């Protein structure tokens with residue numbers, strides 16, 4: 305038996321790795337299984353030209369053996385195995401990759417996908433086990449070797465017994481402690497889950513002896529009719545759904561895969577099964593869920609796609625793969641172009657991931673657009689679940705992602721009485737209309753009755769009813785849509801009059817100057833200004849905010865950020881043609897005291913119409929009663 309020391313830098317790396325890279329201890333199993341799978345890839349590849357191997361692809365398998373008495377978990381394979389030198393080289397030196405040399409050697413011949421080029425996977429066994437024993441026999445050699453290490457100072461190598469080529473990794477699990485409950489890696493159920501979760505699509509069978517129950521053939525009454533027995537079972541399904549040909553997979557299969565994988569029992573709305581070849585190759589299976597998970601709009605929700613490298617899961621929520629605005633999408637991306645042992649930090653700056661993510665973004669957008677065009681009902685279901693996300697993403701980062709989202713937004717059209725896109729709004733604009741009109745407010749029915757909406761409606765102009773908080777921010781970040789400007793009909797000048805009409809109104813205001821001053825003085829500080837308007841249709845008055853703000857924004861700020869909220873100046877607009885306004889004007893000369901009451905009453909009405917709270921409801925009712933007496 306020979307004792308060897310780990311090289312100094314290897315020791316440091318080993319220490320670092322055990323304590324830092326893998327916070328998720330359970331992934332050691334995935335690493336060991338994936339090494340076994342590599343080793344079988346290599347022998348299967350050799351078998352293509354060397355008939356002495358005598359194994360078909362179907363003959364390869366990985367077995368998992370649990371020994372509770374000795375606390376060992378063993379992963380065995382009948383792959384290529386390691387010679388004594390290879391053991392020293394591959395297991396004694398971190399970052400020296402056997403796979404890499406192998407790959408270089410085989411490069412010219414064919415494409416054989418061998419994963420893991422960083423050479424650290426094997427050491428993850430030391431996170432949960434000590435010592436780790438490796439018994440291996442290299443294909444074509446007569447002697448087997450045993451490598452043992454406690455993961456600290458060094459390792460020993462000695463001759464050993466093994467019949468056929470292949471490798472056993474025997475892990476003596478550490479005692480349970482605060483750092484981890486290692487006994488769980490002996491539990492049949494736990495192992496089954498881990499294999500399903502991380503290694504389901506390893507293309508060789510992973511077999512384990514499992515306990516089952518069966519009905520006894522002959523049992524007497526009163527006796528337990530069931531007995532336990534053990535049986536070898538293949539725990540992984542081997543063929544990833546996303547590796548199969550699209551036309552060979554039924555929607556049913558896609559749906560049930562979604563259900564099992566993402567624990568969502570409602571049917572997904574869309575399934576996107578796609579692949580790309582080129583500078584980066586990948587396969588992806590993506591789903592748009594039918595409803596938002598209960599925690600979707602909270603911090604708890606974890607977005608991201610599952611990242612696989614050649615059939616082995618390397619990350620459960622890879623956020624880098626999915627743009628924020630499509631974070632509701634669930635799914636899987638599998639690529640050979642990313643190393644199995646890549647760390648999270650490295651992934652963040654990975655060029656391949658960026659390319660995949662852009663490609664995926666395009667695919668999702670195209671799918672949603674096609675749903676929007678072909679199945680409106682389904683799209684509206686989607687929008688009810690995730691429309692808010694698209695809206696928030698449109699305004700996030702100062703509108704940086706608006707190109708991806710703006711065509712997918714829906715708003716309530718006053719004229720059409722349904723949800724429409726901005727494109728549909730522009731398309732159906734009336735002759736002479738130049739702007740996209742909208743009004744913000746909580747209540748749809750109420751908005752529809754606003755004087756400004758009525759005025760626009762008379763001209764055949766549609767108004768979008770913005771009923772969600774975020775809606776009003778959207779025009780600010782889009783500026784224009786299809787070259788049309790947005791106009792908040794409740795706050796901005798609708799500018800519908802001809803020059804002549806405008807002049808007329810100015811003239812009228814000049815004539816009524818004394819009247820307007822009287823109304824302003826009657827109302828005091830409750831309003832900032834009183835003026836005439838030609839936009840009020842059949843309504844006598846309207847309350848509009850000072851330039852630049854809106855009452856909805858005022859309310860929103862009050863809720864979201866009370867310290868910074870400030871009242872928006874109120875401007876009372878009067879319709880000079882309305883009988884009530886005319887009555888007020890007459891009262892001014894006939895009975896100024898009553899006229900002051902009239903002015904107040906109209907102001908209250910304007911407030912109600914604008915959905916503004918009345919600060920002193922008692923004063924208001926008193927006023928109404930007083931006028932009725």
Ligand code: ADP
Nearest residue numbers: 339343394401402403420422423424425426471
């Ligand atoms: P990587 O697999 O990324 O190269 P590892 O640290 O996981 O790095 O493994 C180091 C090397 O040890 C592998 O490249 C391989 O040559 C060898 N090895 C590990 N496990 C096995 C196995 N089951 N059979 C044959 N060789 C193995």
